[in-house]
Amino acid sequence: MNIRLFKKGDLLLIFGIGVLAVLFLGWNTFGARLSTNQQLTAVIKHNGQVIQQINLSSVKNPETLTFNYEGIRQVIVAEKGRIRFSESDCPDKICVKTGWLNKPGDKSVCMPAKVVITIVGENKKVDSIAY
Known part of the structure; x- marks a missing residue:
């Protein structure tokens, strides 16, 4: 059969x-x-105050930034077109696990240190949920 x-x-x-x-x-x-070819800018804030802006489109060599807020040391690495938390002394390290940010609207937050990295740029992509 x-x-x-x-x-x-x-x-x-x-x-x-x-x-x-x-x-x-x-x-x-x-x-x-x-x-x-779009212009990307990373905005780094602590407690809602802008502490640094980096034009990711013009970064030629990798830049390493070290901050120490709320007793937590953080290392942020910026390369051409992308940025991330590479090290942090916070207990859960969610900010490090977020990885590279490379699109407008991408965000990484370290809650214990109150540091936020946001990518700002022209977002040509439409969210499929919002209309």
């Missing part, structure tokens, strides 16, 4: 949906990296 689980049309439909899903994932993941 030869019982087939899927027919040819079913397999073709599953394959087509899989290809579309991979293309959509690739577009969302790598689409923002294709537009490297």
Whole structure:
């Protein structure tokens, strides 16, 4: 007895949906990296006050910034087009685990030290939830 689980049309439909899903994932993941000509600025704030702004579009060599707020030492690394917390003495290190920020609207926060890094720039990408 030869019982087939899927027919040819079913397999073709599953394959087509899989290809579309991979293309959509690739577009969302790598689409923002294709537009490297936009001006990106990193704004570093402590307790709501701006302590430094870095034009990420003009950074030539990696810059390392060290801050010590609320008894917590933090090291921030800025490279061309991206920035991140590389080290922190805070207990949970969520700010370090956030990784690189490279798109407008990206944000990393260290709550114990009250330090926030925000990427500011022209956001050409539309959020699919907000309209």
